Amino acid sequence: MFEKTVQFIQEAYDTKEFLPLHEPVFFGNEKKYLNECIDSTFVSSVGKFVDQFEQMVAEYTGAKYAVATVNGTAALHIALKLVGTDENSEVITQPLTFIATCNAISYCNAIPVFVDVDRDTMGLSPKSLKTFLAQETTQKAGACYNKITGRKITAVVPMHTFGHPCKIDEIATICDEYNIALVEDAAESLGSYYKGKHTGTFGKISAFSFNGNKTITTGGGGMIITDDEALAKHAKHLTTTAKVPHPYEYIHDEIGYNYRLPNLNAALGCAQMETLDVILKKKRELASRYIDFFADKNIDFVTESQDAKVNYWLNAIILKDNAERDLFLKETNDSGVMTRPVWALMNRLEMFKNSQCTDLSNALWLEERVVNIPSGVRL
Numbered sequence: 001m002f003e004k005t006v007q008f009i010q011e012a013y014d015t016k017e018f019l020p021l022h023e024p025v026f027f028g029n030e031k032k033y034l035n036e037c038i039d040s041t042f043v044s045s046v047g048k049f050v051d052q053f054e055q056m057v058a059e060y061t062g063a064k065y066a067v068a069t070v071n072g073t074a075a076l077h078i079a080l081k082l083v084g085t086d087e088n089s090e091v092i093t094q095p096l097t098f099i100a101t102c103n104a105i106s107y108c109n110a111i112p113v114f115v116d117v118d119r120d121t122m123g124l125s126p127k128s129l130k131t132f133l134a135q136e137t138t139q140k141a142g143a144c145y146n147k148i149t150g151r152k153i154t155a156v157v158p159m160h161t162f163g164h165p166c167k168i169d170e171i172a173t174i175c176d177e178y179n180i181a182l183v184e185d186a187a188e189s190l191g192s193y194y195k196g197k198h199t200g201t202f203g204k205i206s207a208f209s210f211n212g213n214k215t216i217t218t219g220g221g222g223m224i225i226t227d228d229e230a231l232a233k234h235a236k237h238l239t240t241t242a243k244v245p246h247p248y249e250y251i252h253d254e255i256g257y258n259y260r261l262p263n264l265n266a267a268l269g270c271a272q273m274e275t276l277d278v279i280l281k282k283k284r285e286l287a288s289r290y291i292d293f294f295a296d297k298n299i300d301f302v303t304e305s306q307d308a309k310v311n312y313w314l315n316a317i318i319l320k321d322n323a324e325r326d327l328f329l330k331e332t333n334d335s336g337v338m339t340r341p342v343w344a345l346m347n348r349l350e351m352f353k354n355s356q357c358t359d360l361s362n363a364l365w366l367e368e369r370v371v372n373i374p375s376g377v378r379l
């Protein structure tokens with residue numbers, strides 16, 4: 001039934017070999033910078049590439065400060081901690097996300113509350129968020145508390161699914177109104193903008209990921225961005241074992257983390273950042289071929305909305321129903337074209353099955369239908 005799709009994708013990539021969902025591309029200064037690290041012996045926690053990479057990401061996104069971390073999960077963990085998330089807290093997020101979002105919440109010993117997504121953006125729904133906050137929470141001393149559990153809600157963590165920005169400005173307004181910190185999980189959305197502003201710059205503090213499957217990679221890596229100088233300084237401190245600066249003495253003034261990004265990985269990051277615009281251009285070209293192809297196939301390819309500019313990190317289609325989705329997954333994967341259903345909703349997982357949820361009709365609807373198709377660029 002989907003032979004034409006398989007054929008189209010194989011032609012687009014000019015191969016009949018196995019096609020992964022996403023793969024990194026290295027066509028810039030990667031080897032040069034890595035060799036510089038090795039020649040200088042600065043491969044680990046000290047070296048110029050970490051600062052340079054932070055500066056490049058800050059400049060690119062328009063954030064005032066950027067702090068590199070060992071991965072995106074660590075960036076989220078620290079971001080949540082910095083807005084006061086602890087064992088007495090709850091954090092609102094979307095059930096349709098990668099496990100890292102909820103793991104970071106759990107590392108703070110906090111518990112997640114799941115609010116529905118919008119069908120068009122696949123990200124946190126401002127409407128559903130507003131309803132939940134109006135009905136289920138109360139304000140005490142300038143903070144938001146869950147009426148049922150009595151726990152403080154410290155953060156709202158929307159996620160820009162597959163690089164598609166959620167309605168982040170509306171979410172920011174609601175967070176302000178309810179005195180909750182907005183922490184964006186922008187792990188998937190480097191190069192994605194909402195109303196002309198880069199994703200990750202709407203919240204108080206945000207996290208990016210440079211894992212091997214993301215738009216650009218450092219092997220493993222992440223970044224915290226914020227406009228708040230004090231938060232940025234504290235983020236750097238916490239991610240570097242909370243060591244008090246001193247030429248030779250080792251004093252640590254709180255429990256810190258060894259979450260710093262090695263210089264070796266940052267070197268890769270600098271070279272990748274230099275090529276980001278070319279990668280994004282190629283990704284848009286691929287997406288535009290998909291758009292044309294799926295237009296007359298009666299299959300809904302997820303495109304950017306008027307308000308968004310999307311990085312097309314992972315291309316997504318929405319099949320008619322669960323049965324059609326299963327058939328699509330089987331036929332494509334059997335032919336060596338890797339496709340993948342969206343993540344199982346977080347509230348289904350053993351660890352979070354008792355979490356409080358709003359009506360999740362949209363998340364459930366998407367869970368049954370969304371499939372990712374090959375999205376890597378080849379140069």
Ligand SMILES: *Cc1c(COP(=O)(O)O)cnc(C)c1O
Binds near residue numbers: 072073
């Ligand atoms: C990739 C990703 C992260 C971070 O993942 P790391 O592998 O730790 O870098 C966080 N949230 C989402 C939604 C992601 O896709």
